[in-house]
Amino acid sequence: xxxxxxxxxxxxxxxxxxxLRDGYVSVSGTDIAYVGTERPAGDFDRVxxxxxxxxxxxxxxxxxHLPMTLLRGYGxxxxxxxxxxxxxxxxxxxxxGRAVAAGAALGLAEMIASGVTCVADMYGWTDSIAGQVxxxxxxxxxxxxGIYFGDPADFDPDKLADCVQQRALTEEWHNxxxxxxxxxxxxxxxxxxxxxxxxxxxxxxxxxxxxMHVHVSETEAEHAACMERHGGLTPIxxxxxxxxxxxxxxxxxxxxxxxxxxxxxxxxxxSCAHNPYSNLKLASGVAPVPAMRKAGVNxxxxxxxxxSHNSTDLFADMKLAAVLHNGVNRDPMAITARQAxxxxxxxxxxxxxxxxxxxxxxxxxxxxLLDFEAANLFPCHDVAENLVFSAHGSNVVMxxxxxxxxxxxxxxxxxxxxxxRDEVRRYALPLLFG
Numbered sequence: 072x073x074x075x076x077x078x079x080x081x082x083x084x085x086x087x088x089x090x091l092r093d094g095y096v097s098v099s100g101t102d103i104a105y106v107g108t109e110r111p112a113g114d115f116d117r118v119x120x121x122x123x124x125x126x127x128x129x130x131x132x133x134x135x136h137l138p139m140t141l142l143r144g145y146g147x148x149x150x151x152x153x154x155x156x157x158x159x160x161x162x163x164x165x166x167x168g169r170a171v172a173a174g175a176a177l178g179l180a181e182m183i184a185s186g187v188t189c190v191a192d193m194y195g196w197t198d199s200i201a202g203q204v205x206x207x208x209x210x211x212x213x214x215x216x217g218i219y220f221g222d223p224a225d226f227d228p229d230k231l232a233d234c235v236q237q238r239a240l241t242e243e244w245h246n247x248x249x250x251x252x253x254x255x256x257x258x259x260x261x262x263x264x265x266x267x268x269x270x271x272x273x274x275x276x277x278x279x280x281x282x283m284h285v286h287v288s289e290t291e292a293e294h295a296a297c298m299e300r301h302g303g304l305t306p307i308x309x310x311x312x313x314x315x316x317x318x319x320x321x322x323x324x325x326x327x328x329x330x331x332x333x334x335x336x337x338x339x340x341x342s343c344a345h346n347p348y349s350n351l352k353l354a355s356g357v358a359p360v361p362a363m364r365k366a367g368v369n370x371x372x373x374x375x376x377x378x379s380h381n382s383t384d385l386f387a388d389m390k391l392a393a394v395l396h397n398g399v400n401r402d403p404m405a406i407t408a409r410q411a412x413x414x415x416x417x418x419x420x421x422x423x424x425x426x427x428x429x430x431x432x433x434x435x436x437x438x439x440l441l442d443f444e445a446a447n448l449f450p451c452h453d454v455a456e457n458l459v460f461s462a463h464g465s466n467v468v469m470x471x472x473x474x475x476x477x478x479x480x481x482x483x484x485x486x487x488x489x490x491x492r493d494e495v496r497r498y499a500l501p502l503l504f505g
Contacts, residue, residue, distance in 0.1 A: 072474065074098040074436075075115040080443075081106075081126035082454050083430045084416050088409055090454050091430075096126065098436040101249070101474040106430055117476075119469070123444045125454055127412075128428050129188025129209075129437035129472060130385045131419025134284075134323040134344035134373025136194050137203075138166070138174030140181065141499050142378035151290050151353045151379075159378060162503050163195075170499035171196035172203055176491045179207040180483060182383045185464025188437035188472040191321060191344070191373070191423050193257055193284050197236070201244045201252055208477040208485045210250075210437070212423045214257030214284040215240060219268040226267035234271060241279055251473060253282075253424070258315060260286035261297050261306040266313055273314035282424055283320040285310065287328065290355045294327035307332040307341075316341050319424050323373065326356040330366065337367035342422035345414065347391045349375035361396050361405045371422040372414040384464035389415050393459055408459040440469040 076096040083089045083106065097105040097115065105111040139159075146158025171194070182190065189210040194200060197215045204211040217233040219226065228234035237256060245254040256276035258264055276283050287306050288294045294305065301309040307328060310316065316339045323344040325332075336343065345358055360370055372392060374383045393411040397403050420428030427435040441458070443451055445466050451457050470478035477485045 072100070072117070073113070073115045074117045074119065074471075074474070075111070076119050076121050076126065077110070078120055078122040079126055080121065080124070080454065081430055082412070082458065084128050084412065085429055085431060088455070096430060096438070098438075098471070098474050101436060103430060103432055103434050103436045105432060121440060123442065124440045124468065125443045125458070126430065126438055126440050127458065128416045128430055129439050129470065130186045130415045131371065131423065131425070131428060132182060132187050132190045132373055132383065132385055133321065133342070133371035133419045133422050134346055134375055135178070135190050135192045135383070136376030136378075137178035137190070137192050137200055138171045138194055138196070139376030139378040140178040141170065141174040141495065141503060142376070143381055145378060149353075151355055152292065154353060154379070165503050166196065167502065168196045168199040170502050172199040173491065173494040173499040175200040175203040176207070176486065177495055178377065178383060179203060179209065180486050180488050180491060183207065183209065183470050183478045183483065183486070184467060185384045185386065186439040186441075186467040186470060187383065187385060188439070188470065189419070189423065189425060189427060191255070191284060193259070197240050198243065201240075201247070204252055205248060206485060208475055209472045210252070210425065210427070210435070212253045212255050212282065212284070213240070213244065214255040216257050216259035217264060217268055217272055218259045219264045223265045223267050226265075226271075228271050231268070234268075237272070237275060241281065245279070245281070255282040255284045255321075257284040258310070260289075260293070261309055262293050269310055269313040269315050273317060276318055277314070281318070283315055283318060285315065285320070285322055287322040287325055288332075289324035289326055289350070291327055305329055305332055307335060311335060321371070321422050323375075324350060324355070324358065325363065326350055326358045328359070328363070330362070333363050333366035333368050336363075340369070342369040342371055342418070344371050344373040344422065345392060346373045346375040346388075347395050348388050349379040351391075351395075352381070353379050357395060357399055360392065361400055364410070369418050369421050370414055371419040385415055386458075386462045386464050389459050408453075408455040411459045412455060436471055436474040438471045439467055441466045442468045
């Protein structure tokens with residue numbers, strides 16, 4: 072399939088932060104073939120007129136828990152530990168694969184409509200999520216979030232379900248459909264596991280060329296308890312002793328990380344997935360993103376699960392990431408519009424090891440269009456300023472993932488939203504809440 076976009080105004084997200092005007096973008100197969108001001112030669116299967124719209128790379132949600140859409144608004148008004156232990160974990164204990172698939176499909180529908188083309192998701196029943204991702208058409212790095220509460224002396228990877236599932240998930244789904252789905256190794260967090268699991272996951276990732284995905288220093292209590300358990304070592308440093316950060320790695324939250332942590336992260340290429348909305352809603356705190364960036368840490372952007380965010384609108388997180396840090400630091404340039412956009416595109420691509428996040432020949436054709444005739448985006452004096460501080464996910468009128476249009480003008484082309492709602496309503500919710 073060859074697609075030509077005409078009359079293009081596009082934020083390319085290249086090194087020069089170029090805004091292409093009155094241009095053309097062509098797509099061949101899954102990749103971008105041409106970007107420029109002259110119409111490319113040749114015939115095209117589809118021509119899309121972009122007049123009145125702005126194109127940008129599809130958004131990359133670098134930390135999600137897709138099936139938690141089933142828990143939207145449940146257990147609000149509590150800090151992380153009470154929220155997890157008293158509300159979320161008991162509800163999740165009643166899940167099965169069918170309910171997880173329904174929740175994942177609902178989460179994918181919400182993300183697709185608001186411009187997400189790639190995610191890094193951590194959740195159990197991961198094979199059920201993989202099937203939904205494959206059908207939806209976006210790309211995903213999937214991990215299961217390894218947990219081990221047992222005696223370290225009794226650790227046996229052949230008997231621990233999360234290790235068995237990690238092997239099975241990798242064998243069945245890693246690089247499925249030409250890399251649409253990739254599998255990452257994962258440790259849910261320092262506080263939900265121990266050294267034998269960390270070492271096993273790190274070794275498995277190294278042997279199979281997988282990335283790593285871990286919750287890190289999300290709350291002050293978690294961070295302090297780790298230091299008490301491990302002789303003053305922070306979660307970043309404790310996990311590093313067992314090789315967790317030796318490959319491409321993603322550390323979610325990083326609210327209480329330290330300058331010493333940032334130095335290690337920058338040295339080893341560990342990316343931070345910043346989740347500003349979720350961290351504020353749960354009163355966990357504010358990650359020191361400007362300082363992390365200055366220390367050389369790659370910072371991407373995530374929504375976290377819907378249960379702690381209530382939506383997956385990454386445009387909301389882009390805006391919040393900018394205004395939050397500008398306010399906290401009393402500096403209107405602490406996080407600029409460009410930097411917020413980078414977190415949601417090119418930085419996310421780097422964190423996930425994906426060749427996307429830019430509009431340039433050879434990059435994966437993950438492209439979205441926003442209606443810049445909408446009241447909240449008109450007039451436009453600066454495209455980037457409008458995208459970060461004015462846009463909502465509802466302004467997205469087209470989502471192309473891997474060269475295929477999967478959403479256009481309010482219509483899903485790969486998902487049946489009514490069937491998804493019916494499955495959630497009739498099966499998943501009664502299973503969880505009776």
